[in-house]
Amino acid sequence: MASLVSTFCVFFFFLFFNISLTPVLGEVIFEDGYSVSTVIDGNKIKINPYSIIPVSGDTHFIILDSSASTFYTLSYNKDSDITVTKLTGNGIGYADGSLDKAKFNKPRSFAVDSKGNIYVADLKNMHAIRKISKSGVTTIAGGYSKTAGRADGPGLNASFSDDYELSFIPKRCTLMISDHGNRLVREIQLKAEDCSRDSHSGDILMQAYIAHSFIVFVPLL
Numbered sequence: 001m002a003s004l005v006s007t008f009c010v011f012f013f014f015l016f017f018n019i020s021l022t023p024v025l026g027e028v029i030f031e032d033g034y035s036v037s038t039v040i041d042g043n044k045i046k047i048n049p050y051s052i053i054p055v056s057g058d059t060h061f062i063i064l065d066s067s068a069s070t071f072y073t074l075s076y077n078k079d080s081d082i083t084v085t086k087l088t089g090n091g092i093g094y095a096d097g098s099l100d101k102a103k104f105n106k107p108r109s110f111a112v113d114s115k116g117n118i119y120v121a122d123l124k125n126m127h128a129i130r131k132i133s134k135s136g137v138t139t140i141a142g143g144y145s146k147t148a149g150r151a152d153g154p155g156l157n158a159s160f161s162d163d164y165e166l167s168f169i170p171k172r173c174t175l176m177i178s179d180h181g182n183r184l185v186r187e188i189q190l191k192a193e194d195c196s197r198d199s200h201s202g203d204i205l206m207q208a209y210i211a212h213s214f215i216v217f218v219p220l221l
Helices: 002-021 201-212
Strands: 051-056 060-065 070-076 082-088 110-112 118-122 128-133 136-141 164-169 174-179 184-189 215-217
Touching: 051 110, 060 110, 110 164, 118 164
Parallel strands: none
Antiparallel strands: 051 060, 060 070, 070 082, 082 215, 110 118, 118 128, 128 136, 164 174, 174 184
């Protein structure tokens, strides 16, 4: 009898626990007029797009394949062909330098400034923030601390938590850091040259990226 009572108690406990964790849905209002279409099938070109950010206007984008630690450029004009070009990332590791030799460690957050430079939250590489430009890859903050931290100051001495994301703020010319692990909002003041742009600066940098890139795919859907 005691065993039966215990069984019922366990049953009702799990029933109550599961019900309490079930989210209560409010009213769902569906708005008509939207449709979904596929631009790139990563299965066909062996790319797993984790994140995508525009570089210039509405035709050039940067794609991050986090699992492969690789960045790609996407030229997408609805009136012409779609071109995906490998930009940088050559296996998992930590190596600055030329675009064809640089390595990353499965980053998941990046930002793009007004000139098209790319800033990477490469947190698995000793909590580094790295910069991709037409001349190559550099480290601008962190990268020397094997443990998480929260130190401000010059980039060489700065440290970050195990979980942070980046966002570029054009009018402030800053890179904002959402440092989740430390519960901090932080910023890096960028150089003036990173934020100055004319009407074609993004296009020029994108062309430079493509000129330095080395693998091109033209996906067919």
